[in-house]
Amino acid sequence: MEIEAVNNFVDIFPKFDTINKYPKYTLGVSDNELEEKIIEKLFEIEGEDKVRISVHAKSYSNVDELYFIIKSKNNPDLQTVCVSDINSAVDLLPYWNSNKYPYGRWTDQRVNNDNNNIIRTVSDYRFHIQEGKILFWEKLYNFPSMQFNKSSGKINERIGAFDLETYGENNGLGISKVYAAGCAMNDGYKAFYYLNENNLNSSEEIICSMFEGIFDHIENNPNDLNNYTFFAHNLGRFDSVFLIKSLVNLGYKIQPRWKDNDIIIVKITKGKFKITLLDSIKLIPSSLAKLLKSFNCEITKGHFPHSFVNEATLNYIGSKPVINHYFENINDDTLKIYNSLPAVINLKDECLTYLRSDVLGLLEAMNKFSRFIFESYGLNITNYKTLPGLSIDIFGCWFYNKDLDIKMVKGPIEEFIRQAYFGGNSNIFVGTQERFVASGYHYDLNSQYPFAMKNAMPTGNPVFTNNTDINYYNIGFVFAHITPPSEDSLKNLFIQKREVDGSVSCPRTTFSEYISTVDLRQGLEYGYKFEIVCGVNFPDSCEANELFGKFVDSLYELKSTAKDSVTRSVSKLILNSVYGKFGQRENENVIAVMEKTKAEALILKNHINYVAEINDNFVLVKYGARINERLRSIYLSEQSEDLISNSFTKARGIPSAVQISAIISSYARASINPFKNLENVKVIASNTDSLILDTKLPENLINNNLGSWKLEHEFIQGIFVRPKLYCYTDINTIELIRKAAGVDANKLKYADYEKLAKGISITTEQKIFSVNWQNLTVEIKNQTIKLQGI
Incomplete structure (x- = not known):
């Protein structure tokens, strides 16, 4: 979603001030006959003891229209206003409190017994109005709940x-x-x-x-x-x-x-x-x-x-x-x-x-x-x-409380949240002249993501809003203008920005980004400033440990106390694989083996990725959604309209529970960020769940508990070129520990890292298996890869 489009959406959203007040007129019907019929019909439907009603009229373009106000006797702060025409009013009364009502209809909720402070609900929108002005609005959604497969009755030994x-x-x-x-x-x-x-x-x-x-x-x-x-x-x-x-x-x-x-x-x-x-x-x-x-x-x-x-x-x-x-x-x-x-x-x-x-x-x-x-x-x-698919059903069958209600969001809401879905942050914090490190300590977090899962979670339906107050948001995701603190205030930054090429950085200058409220609130503690434009709130979010607490504790206990290797290995696999499944979207592309004649017909009606010939009669076809000329023409005509004015009212696309994965990832980052700016400790590098420091962490932080630290290596002769490209010698085993993303690190020598840290590029070879689905072949190649010196 383009940044300009988000801003535009907030600015152009229709103002509903015109429905704040309706003047009262007489109905123009003798002996108030129609008013009596409306009141009689409503009492027949709802019961006289539950509602109160008053009927009023107003003329629009010489067409007689009326509106009636229905108030709840149980809740004096709540009333519903229904607009109708004189001829249909009685017949439409059975639908007065449903979305099937064909005319204008809204509900007012008085706040704090103040007639000038109301929440007005119009269709799927909720407007917070004070003194006749809209403070902010909310778009309401009702997405389907996530479903899980049930357990089997008999083991399949086939x-x-x-x-x-x-x-x-x-x-x-x-x-x-x-x-x-x-x-x-x-x-x-x-x-x-x-x-x-x-x-x-x-x-x-x-x-x-x-x-x-x-x-x-x-x-x-x-x-x-x-x-x-x-x-x-x-x-x-x-x-x-x-x-x-x-x-x-x-x-x-x-x-x-x-x-x-x-x-x-x-x-x-x-x-x-x-x-x-x-x-x-x-x-x-x-x-x-x-x-x-x-x-x-x-x-x-x-x-x-x-x-x-x-x-x-x-x-x-x-x-x-x-x-x-x-x-x-x-x-x-x-x-x-x-x-x-x-x-x-x-x-x-x-x-x-x-x-x-x-x-x-x-x-x-x-x-x-x-x-x-x-x-x-x-x-x-x-x-x-897949393991994530199995793991999520283990959670769903044995640990999920349906009352907490994980929703399958889709459309623009899903896309908005996905923009705020960042992974771990890998960085080198030492300058060019400090890449050679005499000694240090490499620490890992115990079960970082399972530990993050024990926090409060965004359950229930989301609300899209233009509210700019962070205190409004329970748990959610916002689009904001972000100003980082100065280097004197915070040396090592941690709020991420996604660049145009897909890479991620932590800028020192002001930038705009989609961000979770978990990241935002932690940023505020460390001197970041935020200007929220709009966001997605989950008002029915659950408390810490409610959603995943029992699942995590049970699997971690099983892993920690297992006496056999199978239990230990499988428990660890399940525990670490479930979180990402919530954010996965099923691929819309279909791949099928079919006769050539059927493929020719398919090509005319669908978006085709490729066609691979298997033999004279059959082909393998990878294809996408069916081409819909009507939808295509509608799309083209709508391009001249505002991009967002309609899109947030529609929920098309592939559903997922990305809000769960995104917030867990945020909590995981939040668990490591405080250790990037410890007093009197130089942070050399960080990965998703690890830190490399020049000084030992306090012993009270080192144990086997969830979210605690463990010392992986004490090292000497470290060289840190860039994120995920470094080496050092373990002081106990004298083994050269090497990391090199994208290449086989075992083929690199200590001298190669030295060259890279001095700005000298090197090359290395890597054997790759290249799959060509169009020709249905696998080719083995020796690929030369150039590593750029800093």
Whole structure:
């Protein structure tokens, strides 16, 4: 939303002073016949003991109109004014107190027994009027409540796992090809495939053979095996690309769903038999090696020389390849592992052993995860595509108090709040000449976001308003002109501004921004000044601990006291993933596999992102909303009108509960901001949930409680180039700790950081997997990345 548009909206909003008073006239009807009919009808509807009524008249353009005032006997400060015409007044009385009333209607609420101080409600607007002048107005909304899935009655044990092994056709680089595959099911079925074995001479033949085997097995026992769910680790970016093209050619019905350019689910149908493919990394965001270790699985992740494999080495037997083919990062630990491996290998046997461990290990882990979730919360993991989706239903089924009412907002209100949704703030606070730090301390906050969730939350319906008084807002989001304090008053700033390019900064000069009231109130404590233009208030916000308190305390206690690794790992995952789900919007784009003739018709009626040819008959199409010529013409005609005068009265768009995520993020920032300006402490750098200082924090701040600090590293020889690009040596382990956003930090040496801090740019290489959805290929590339010196 443009800043100018927000200001304009406030300035041009229609003034309703003209309805402040209606002079009284006689009805012009003999013996007050009509007045008696109106009063009699109203008493029949509402009961004479509940309301009082007076009827008045006024003439507009020679048309006789009247208005009647209905007052509540139970509340003398409340009255409703209904405008009508003489002929319809009696018939319309049943609708006098509803939005179905077709004529002008408003309600006045007297404030503090003062006739000159009223709140006037007109349709969805509420005007606060004093001495005949509007002090401020509010736009009222009634959004739907958030819904959660219910718990399941029986655990779904129809779980399987599969994996594909690929190589780059050009010595590890270039277009990827599948050379091995494997799958396993809970009923004991297992199958593994290798290129050039059993007449499997291509990637497509391997994939088709594996899935034909799965469906043949299901057909032998459909009552127990139909509707199986298979997990693959990293299905979304790699394995799914190889699957779609191959399985369409088999004649299967393929239904993939994308989100953020990743496939999150694939449903495959062969006749009356169905299977579902899910990405396990979306449910447990961890490498497979860490997953098997954290879940204490019997099967461990093996080691295999991936980059050694190409078409010529598929049947290699000989000395084990050099260590670089096994590990990208070589250190004492990886060297020890490499030396323990057999000196001579059979590549095919090694591959199938490695593949078997991956498939069976993943199946073991997902079964452990499934049993834990069902036994603890009565939910089946096979019903969920992502961990946040699962976590939010755990909250909804077991901890949510519906009376607190989380709303699914949409349209301009959702967009307004989303503009105020900022993440954590990463910064380097030392000057150019201070980037080399002799010693320091790196602290992390314990469970920063779960701790933030225990605060008061914006529940209930929002109100949009032009009120400029911060004391009016309970919890909400405002658009404001912000003036930061001087450097003498506050050295390290923390109120964020989103730049045009999407980057975030903390300016020293006055700026305008969307901001939460949590950020604003903390800013006031540290010398910031604010001029509010307008905002979104949540008047029915709940108190601290009411919404998420039990959820956070229960999961944190479970994590802290768990005696087994599965409980500890899963509790931590759930606890840290739920908050972001509230702010997610479902992608409006649809991706489908369809016949070319159907795609041609679709292209004429929808917004198309891309079309990928699968074979002579089928294509993969990513498309958006249907083109509506009528709406398009309306939109074009409305562009000449004011941008905002209509938009805040309409609530179109994709709904979300972004107000929850945005306010939690604000509380999380507020928990770390005070430590950026401690007396006699130099702050070297900060990340979302961590601080790097030159001095130790007081011991009373260091413990294992929620929101407390823990010392991650005491270090020497630190170099801090810019946010998320620094290194230092841990004083206890003598390990070089490296951070480098966007590149593989393990490839950078201490000397590289030295050069960068001295203004000398460097280059580094990074292997990337590039997915081309239009060609349905995966290409492995070595990309050269330049890091700019300061």
